[in-house]
Amino acid sequence: MPELSNEEVARRYFEANARNDLDALESLRTPDWQMRWPSTGELVASSQAYRAIHEHYPGGYPRFDDLRIVGTEDRYVVTPANTVVRVAGGGDVWIGEARLAYGDGSEWYGVKMLELRDGLVHRETDYWSPAMEPPAWRRDLTEQLPRTP
Numbered sequence: 001m002p003e004l005s006n007e008e009v010a011r012r013y014f015e016a017n018a019r020n021d022l023d024a025l026e027s028l029r030t031p032d033w034q035m036r037w038p039s040t041g042e043l044v045a046s047s048q049a050y051r052a053i054h055e056h057y058p059g060g061y062p063r064f065d066d067l068r069i070v071g072t073e074d075r076y077v078v079t080p081a082n083t084v085v086r087v088a089g090g091g092d093v094w095i096g097e098a099r100l101a102y103g104d105g106s107e108w109y110g111v112k113m114l115e116l117r118d119g120l121v122h123r124e125t126d127y128w129s130p131a132m133e134p135p136a137w138r139r140d141l142t143e144q145l146p147r148t149p
Contacts, residue, residue, distance in 0.1 A: 006116050010094035013114060013121055018098070022051050028121050035124040059103025092116040100128070107131040 004012070009028055016024035026047045035044040044050050089095075094114040101107055108128050115123040134142060 004119060006092060006094070006119070007089055009116060009119060009121065010089050010096075010114055014094075014096045014112070017096075017112070020054070022047075022054060026051075030117055030120045030122045033120075033122060033124070035126065037126055039126075039128055057103075099131075 013025065013028045016028065029047055033047060035050060036042075037044070044053065092115055094116070096112045096114070098110045098112065099107065100110050108130050110129075111127045113125045114121050115125075117123075134144070
């Protein structure tokens, strides 16, 4: 396989993540890849541990309905599911935003930060927040963003 640019690695990684393609994700990681979940204070220390978490997730692993990848220079691509994805980045750091739908019916928003090393994903950090209504006290001070479908 020809050497991929960091943009191509990040784009393929985010697309594989949206498809829950564990084999593709693992092929784009360094052998010492790690994932950090600061919200819960956890470290996933290997692809094998990630696979086990994915396979045993209560109610099924979350579905990624919408994915937006952000960075310094915007580029648009079409994923295999024909979802338009905004692809951009800078150097070895890439950021992605996604809407997640869990098996229990809850909706969350996630931010994924990828750190690349030698053309592969070395470290990944995820942050999550449940979808929620803005507090009443500031509704008159802000504008409402459209919700992703």
